[in-house]
Amino acid sequence: MEHPQAALSRVDLIFTLFDANGSGEIEAHDFEVMARRVVEAAPQSDAAAKAAMTAAFHRYWKTLAEHLDDDRNGRVDREEYEDSVLSPERFESTIDEFARSLARLGDPDGDGLIERQVFTALMTAIGFEQQNIDALFAALEPDRDDRISVSNWVISIKDFYQPDAAGIPGDRLVPSAG
Numbered sequence: 597m598e599h600p601q602a603a604l605s606r607v608d609l610i611f612t613l614f615d616a617n618g619s620g621e622i623e624a625h626d627f628e629v630m631a632r633r634v635v636e637a638a639p640q641s642d643a644a645a646k647a648a649m650t651a652a653f654h655r656y657w658k659t660l661a662e663h664l665d666d667d668r669n670g671r672v673d674r675e676e677y678e679d680s681v682l683s684p685e686r687f688e689s690t691i692d693e694f695a696r697s698l699a700r701l702g703d704p705d706g707d708g709l710i711e712r713q714v715f716t717a718l719m720t721a722i723g724f725e726q727q728n729i730d731a732l733f734a735a736l737e738p739d740r741d742d743r744i745s746v747s748n749w750v751i752s753i754k755d756f757y758q759p760d761a762a763g764i765p766g767d768r769l770v771p772s773a774g
């Protein structure tokens with residue numbers, strides 16, 4: 597099965613982001629680090645939203661470990677991770693929960709809109725670069741008050757992890773896509 601180059605670039609980027617402690621492999625600790633950073637970036641959110649985000653990160657790691665850690669050493673290396681591209685359906689519900697938890701953190705007042713600075717704080721906490729965050733925000737069609745819709749963001753997060761998606765807003769997050 598052929599995958600668009602953009603999807604492979606996203607795989608590289610996601611792997612690098614997930615390796616939050618820079619060890620060269622993905623392990624449980626990376627997800628603890630990321631969950632803490634992301635929750636700390638959302639001071640206006642309530643405890644329930646933060647707990648949901650932490651749980652979503654935890655589930656994400658469990659799902660990766662279960663499906664991708666072929667040699668069962670408790671870590672997912674780059675080669676093992678690439679198999680995620682082959683079976684996106686196995687990660688669908690995990691990513692859906694992750695996307696919804698993240699979007700909920702981004703919308704503490706529940707009006708369905710996310711302000712630029714809230715979006716930027718969360719995306720920076722995940723590990724994205726400023727210029728790519730700005731480009732994605734623009735692609736998500738902010739309104740005249742510089743807010744994007746929660747639903748657009750949820751869709752873009754889910755597309756981002758879809759290997760067969762091409763020409764999506766999330767490609768703006770990949771540095772080489774400019």
Ligand SMILES: [Ca+2]
Nearest residue numbers: 615619621622
């Ligand atoms: Ca790591």
Ligand SMILES: [Ca+2]
Nearest residue numbers: 665669671672
């Ligand atoms: Ca492994």
Ligand SMILES: [Ca+2]
Nearest residue numbers: 703707709710
């Ligand atoms: Ca809001």
